[in-house]
Amino acid sequence: AQSVTQLDSQVPVFEEAPVELRCNYSSSVSVYLFWYVQYPNQGLQLLLKYLSGSTLVKGINGFEAEFNKSQTSFHLRKPSVHISDTAEYFCAVSEGAQKLVFGQGTRLTINP
Amino acid sequence: DTGVSQDPRHKITKRGQNVTFRCDPISEHNRLYWYRQTLGQGPEFLTYFQNEAQLEKSRLLSDRFSAERPKGSFSTLEIQRTEQGDSAMYLCACGGNYEQYFGPGTRLTVT
Numbered sequence: 001a002q003s004v005t006q007l008d009s010q011v012p013v014f015e016e017a018p019v020e021l022r023c024n025y026s027s028s029v030s031v032y033l034f035w036y037v038q039y040p041n042q043g044l045q046l047l048l049k050y051l052s053g054s055t056l057v058k059g060i061n062g063f064e065a066e067f068n069k070s071q072t073s074f075h076l077r078k079p080s081v082h083i084s085d086t087a088e089y090f091c092a093v094s095e096g097a098q099k100l101v102f103g104q105g106t107r108l109t110i111n112p
Numbered sequence: 113d114t115g116v117s118q119d120p121r122h123k124i125t126k127r128g129q130n131v132t133f134r135c136d137p138i139s140e141h142n143r144l145y146w147y148r149q150t151l152g153q154g155p156e157f158l159t160y161f162q163n164e165a166q167l168e169k170s171r172l173l174s175d176r177f178s179a180e181r182p183k184g185s186f187s188t189l190e191i192q193r194t195e196q197g198d199s200a201m202y203l204c205a206c207g208g209n210y211e212q213y214f215g216p217g218t219r220l221t222v223t
Binding site: 004032034036041042043044045046049051090092094096098099100101102103104105 | 114116118145147152153154155156157160168203205210211212213214215216217219
């Protein structure tokens with residue numbers, strides 16, 4: 001069975017500082033990996049995805065993530081955050097066109 | 113805006129009442145998923161349709177829950193005899209080749 005662990009439930013950072021949100025997964029087969037962002041009282045918006053190929057994937061809003069198969073990780077990074085990045089971030093895994101299995105989420109808070 | 117719409121956005125109901133939610137997906141996507149999200153948690157899978165066929169149901173989907181997708185278009189999720197533990201955000205998503213696009217959700221409060 002697949003599972004996803006987001007190692008930090010909350011991450012506070014100052015505006016314009018870099019940030020990394022950590023995600024580890026477990027699966028017995030090849031997987032596809034995703035990061036979604038959720039703003040208050042809204043649905044989830046896809047930030048980026050890893051399906052195959054280059055292990056460094058770039059997404060919207062300046063975010064990128066790196067797939068590390070040996071460490072079963074898919075950490076999300078942004079070199080300089082803005083107040084508008086304040087939101088809940090979810091890492092998810094799937095085995096193809098199947099259900100998504102989500103982590104618990106990481107609340108990113110940007111302080112001025 | 114992902115193009116996936118859900119109705120209603122908010123629903124307050126009394127324990128024991130039945131509720132029904134609707135999801136209208138992006139027309140060219142034949143896969144449709146329902147998830148439930150409780151406060152402070154990630155979404156949890158409930159059920160999945162490919163066209164009109166319901167292909168998978170989670171153990172979370174008790175016999176009080178039923179979902180349909182007539183003609184492979186919109187979908188409905190019904191909860192009968194609601195309980196306070198059903199209070200959550202119910203999210204609908206439709207699938208491209210691999211990624212899923214989510215609607216805004218329906219927030220259910222059972223009093």
